[in-house]
Amino acid sequence: MRAILLIPIYLSVVFLPLALAWAQGRRPRPMLDELATGAGLLALSIILAEFLLLGRFRSVTTRVGTDVVMRAHQLLARSALVLAMVHPFLYRPNQPPSIPGYQTRHMGISYDFVEVWPGIVAFLLLPALVATAIARSHLRSRYEIWRMLHGFGAALIAAFGVLHALRAGRYSDDPTLAAVWIGMLVVALSALAYVYVLKPLLTLRHPWTVQSVTPVALKTWELSLKPARKFTFPFRAGQFAWLNVGHSAFSLNENPFSISSAPSDTGKISFIIKELGDFTNTVGSIRPGTRAYIDGPHGHLTIAGHDAPGVALIAGGVGIAPMIGIMRELGATGDKRPVTLLYGNRVEDQIACRAELEQMSKRANTNIVHILSDPPAGWTGETGIVSPKVLSAHFGQPQHKDWVYVLCGPPKMLEAVEDALIDIGVAPAQILSERFSYD
CATH class of the missing domain: 2.40.30.10 (Translation factors)
Structure with a gap:
């Protein structure tokens, strides 16, 4: 319930500038002009709200999961890109009437370079920022360099976007909306400072x-x-x-x-x-x-708080890391629930902590199943991948539907396993997974 409540809070923040613009009661312009302005307002508010979806705020990630927050960050950034790209092209050619006191920004658009240049800069930077984020895994630069440039670029886009709205926006010259833009920018940059400055300061206390x-x-x-x-x-x-x-x-x-x-x-x-x-x-x-x-x-890949009658752990490759932690904690606390671990690797030498896992398998109600896609001669365990057939063989009984399932591994494996578990009757709420690669 607390996670669901975050959605209307987010929507309220994002649509606040639009609501304040509508509340001004100004004489409407032709529909395309109003759509263009609305697209620009919504794009800028999404961009500013993106700084709160950085995946480092535990008050949010513990409720919905770090991977969900980061996926929302990605999709919303692309939505903002689309809105920002169409924003200038929806305006009709400016035809200002020749009457005294006419202000272009109130009934048309401004072509004054002093007013529009910040918007041009943001317009050019935003697609570059989104494109390099989508293609990050294919870039030659180190992750640390990309992360620094990504944060700096996002800050520039936010600052130039707000400056453009304040200088050229029809509705943003209203003091209330102008104050909201400045406040949202301060919050956005403060979020960035929290991650890059305050967080490191806090870690200094506990080296x-x-x-x-x-x-x-x-x-x-x-x-x-x-x-x-x-x-x-x-x-x-x-x-x-x-x-x-x-x-x-x-x-x-x-x-x-x-x-x-x-x-x-x-x-x-x-x-x-x-x-x-x-x-x-x-x-x-x-x-x-x-x-x-x-x-x-x-992260939320934990069985703490789940009182399921059994625990299923399904790992691929280095995805064994959180499973080892969970199994170690189950042993340390004397948890008597039945536990089954399905652990997939390519070759036998990739099985991590194998001796410890063998010791764990001797506990009561503990079953550890190794699956190799490239098994050696004489291998007597499961072969291939963590397939629907393997899942059905180990979790196909009626009592398994109420177990809690913890998944960690390559994204394609996670998708296939989740679908297969749902097909055999496991409720989605009983499946815990975190994925950090989508494209």
Whole structure:
């Protein structure tokens, strides 16, 4: 219910400028001119509201999920792009009447460069910003550089957009709407400052040091940290955190990783990290004692608060990280519910924490199933992928419909598994997943 309430709050903020424009009661212009103005007002308000959908505000992400917030951020940015692109082209050619005291911005559009140049800058920057976000995985630049440019570009678009509205907007010369635009801009830039300045300042209060770096599978490591000074880091099994190792707290060299340790193990925090490029390729060379900073916890991939009669964990590749944390916590708290883990990999050497998983499988009501798409000779376990057939074989009984299902892995796997679970009768509310790649 609290998550649903966020939708009308967001809509109220986004449509506030339109409502204030309508409330001014000015004589309407031809329909295309009013549509053009409405598109511009809505585009700018969406852009300013985007700064609150950065995925780093736990008051929002804990209610709806970080992946949902980020997906909304992506889709709304594209909606704003469409509105902004059509905004100038809907206006009719300006035909101002020759009467004393006529003001162009009130009944037509202004071609005064002093008034429109900020809008031109924002108009040119916005498609570049959206395009580089969509194509980020194909760009050669490092993620940290892209992130810095993305934030700086968004701030410029917001500032130039508001300046354009205040200088050239028919309705924005009203003091109330002008104040709203300025207030929304201040909030937007404050949100950016919160992520890039205040958050790092807060992490300085609770530094960590690397305790150990342990290989747990082929090109896969478990990085364990301990507090540099005494403090607690409350989190729930299955959540993730932004990790910054060996850099200043203000560095953009931070990446999100799932927490693999159990909340009950208060003396450390661990992450399972696979070598996939950039920072991850250097994990194995990190030395104990290296300073680290953590921003978190984030995410809702946790069974805390779910009183389901059983727990199903379905992981692909490094998606095992939050599952390990959940299973460690179940063991530490003496949870007696039945647990089944389906764990897919390409080859046997990629199975992370295999010895520990074998020990876990000896617990009562615990079943661990390994699935390999490229099995070695003599392999007696499941082969192929986490298919509907495999899911039906392990979760096809009536009692399984009430279990809680936790999914983590490649996006295509998540989509296929979710569809297959729903087909065998599992309610969507019983399926927990987080995905961070959509295009």
